[in-house]
Amino acid sequence: MHTMNIEQAKQLSLTNILSSVGCKPSRQRGKRLFYLSPFRNEKIPSFLVNTDTNTWYDFGMSAGGDIIDFVRHYAHIENVSNALHWLSYHSSGVPSVKLPAPESKPKVELEKQQVYTIQTLAYRPLLDYLARRGITSDVAIKYCKEIWYPYNGKTYFGVAFPTRSESYEVRNCYHKRCVGHKDISFISISQDRSTSDCCVFEGFIDFLSYVMFYRQKHPIAQHFLCDCIILNSVACLKKVLPELERYATIHCYLDNDESGRLAMEHIRTLYPQAFSDESSRFAPINDLNDYLIHVLGLVKE
DSSP: OOOOOHHHHHTBOHHHHHHHTTOOOSEEETTEEEEOOTTSOOSSOOEEEETTTTEEEETTTTEEESHHHHHHHHTTOOSHHHHHHHHHHHOTTOOBOOOOOOOOOOOSEEOTTSOOEEEESOOHHHHHHHHTTTOOHHHHHHHOEEEEEEETTEEEEEEEEEOTTSOEEEEOSSOEEEESSOOOEEEETTTTSOOSEEEEESSHHHHHHHHHHHHTTOTTSOSSOOEEEEOSSGGGHHHHGGGGGGOSEEEEEOOSSHHHHHHHHHHHHHOTTTEEEOGGGSTTSSSHHHHHHHHHTOOOO
């Protein structure tokens, strides 16, 4: 039997390989297919395949990759060579896919050791950017910083939101980046008081939007102080799950899209008594910041 090389393997259709081992998609949203994980028994689909890139991601184990990575996880194979043997044996009749040429995009995550400057948020274009999203300067300055960083020989700036790992989520009207390692953020609005409630958000702009609603005593916000946890990406969901155990009520303000609903289902499954779906209260609007923009009558960028 001829063993294929890496490039040949990556041309195989991941969905057809999954089908060959008995995995069928539970549902489809455009180019995204959701499966019950082939790595464990579960009732809620947590395994995502992007047919456009021929890649997968498993929310339950916070891991993903290409077709070779899948085989190594599925068949418990340590090296690429044996994974290629496995694919050569199991891929008879499996059609290949034509992947689009990779786009030339800036690297999303900047290395933490790279030189950058953190200071008080004061640069008017950044404050104006947040104002267009409904966030007032006093709220922005309280929770965010201003960052200046080099990239490809140029200097860029952005709104910086700290994580628990001393890294930063960075936003401006053009880019979304991470300086340092991707991690969750934790903010105790309750300060010195203990609280039995927490709110979970997908991104920090949603958290800032919640603060705006809370200050305005808007009914979408809780009428009491809560701790706040920001995922900064649904890929960080696994990191936050142990943190939720100590709360009596978990208010989930996640996005009204497939990944947001999937993340909420995981939280609901683990903490059924504590789980509270707050996202449905601003549906069909996608996220809390979009809802703030809608309430304020602003025009979304």
